[in-house]
């Protein structure tokens with residue numbers, strides 16, 4: 001089915017492959033910038049990735065970049081302001097984010113502050129608050145999941161108000177994303193699993209949510225197929241470069257799919273569980289995904305049936321009767337959760353994730369207020385959200 | 394699909410503008426009125442800060458519609474509002490016409506990028522919910538069904554409320 005109207009946008013240059021990072025200085029030069037700041041965390045430094053970056057700059061006869069390596073797992077406006085000061089002081093002209101969601105979102109926040117010349121990041125919170133292009137931003141994702149390297153969103157914790165705030169603007173899109181398997185080799189199994197499930201959720205939700213379109217479908221399908229073929233291997237054998245590169249590609253493709261087709265209730269529930277009970281995002285996605293598919297089953301039977309082809313493979317698809325394919329797709333996700341639990345103890349339920357049962361109503365309330373709910377095929381009210389949360393407990 | 398293939402003839406622009414203006418007026422007064430009697434809308438509005446301003450605007454030069462939260466209720470401000478804490482911009486006349494006449498539902502309108510929202514997205518969701526709750530008081534089911542994923546339950550005497558809205562709430566602005 002072709003939508004009567006849709007839009008699609010992805011201006012990010014993707015550079016993917018073994019040793020792709022070696023292209024970084026060349027790309028900086030192409031963009032006409034000379035003094036980037038690298039925004040990253042200590043884990044990345046320990047994994048030797050920053051040394052690698054310095055080396056490739058040296059090889060290209062470029063001055064080593066300024067390094068900020070203290071991004072915490074849950075970054076905030078204070079961290080953003082701190083980095084912005086370093087950026088100004090060193091007269092930097094561009095940003096390189098190396099890390100997971102936190103480093104990338106922090107870099108997007110820094111970009112707002114330094115490009116707008118403000119000291120109040122929060123005045124730009126919300127949708128479409130930016131009015132002009134920002135400094136060039138290059139992203140090197142290290143977790144193969146969030147897709148932040150190709151999205152126009154940043155979520156930053158406001159320490160003064162005690163809440164997470166979302167920023168969305170086309171100007172927040174990075175210019176370049178570099179996918180280099182060397183970067184993700186050291187990612188531990190349970191994080192590989194959780195972020196992989198986040199990518200799978202992006203792909204599946206974008207394939208059945210109401211903003212889906214033929215272009216986002218293409219990305220979603222390819223992502224699902226790569227995840228089926230490589231997720232378990234990447235979790236089991238982290239040193240497998242082929243599997244790592246495939247997962248990095250899957251995450252980026254799923255990111256392009258969902259930033260154009262949006263996500264639905266699995267993310268609404270996940271954002272709420274993250275905000276209230278601090279369930280890590282990827283883990284929350286893994287817990288809620290089959291329930292979200294089940295909830296939308298009747299509204300989206302055709303799409304869910306089609307997903308089986310990519311999620312289960314050709315044989316599985318052909319051997320499953322037509323009217324059972326959607327259910328089978330859900331079963332496969334449940335099976336995948338079990339498998340990941342076997343391999344790396346990735347929690348399957350909210351209880352296993354350590355969430356207190358008393359918090360469920362608060363999570364339900366936040367979930368129905370989450371912007372992503374609007375793109376879910378089926379309406380979800382408070383009572384519906386409570387039912388799902390209890391099932392997932 | 395046919396419903397989107399609107400051909401713009403000279404003169405239709407003026408007609409469209411008049412139609413949108415009229416519907417903005419109805420929507421503006423109806424939501425304001427419903428924010429007084431409909432408990433679910435009241436609850437939504439209660440979660441916004443006092444003095445919160447909402448503006449709907451058809452790019453590039455109007456029509457416009459504004460509300461402000463005053464004394465806990467949503468006050469209709471007509472088209473006189475230069476600033477909004479939450480701004481819903483319709484990208485062009487056709488988009489506004491499709492959403493307002495109403496041929497395209499709100500969620501569908503978002504999905505088709507027909508509006509651009511400036512401000513806090515959570516509030517935009519809250520406003521969307523208010524309008525979804527209001528719709529069954531404005532239109533019969535066969536229209537509402539086309540606009541929403543699910544018809545919101547109505548706990549009160551719907552016909553009475555519809556009559557109240559059309560005979561008192563909208564014309565008198567109370």
Ligand SMILES: [Fe+2]
Pocket residue numbers: 146198201202267281285
């Ligand atoms: Fe996600």
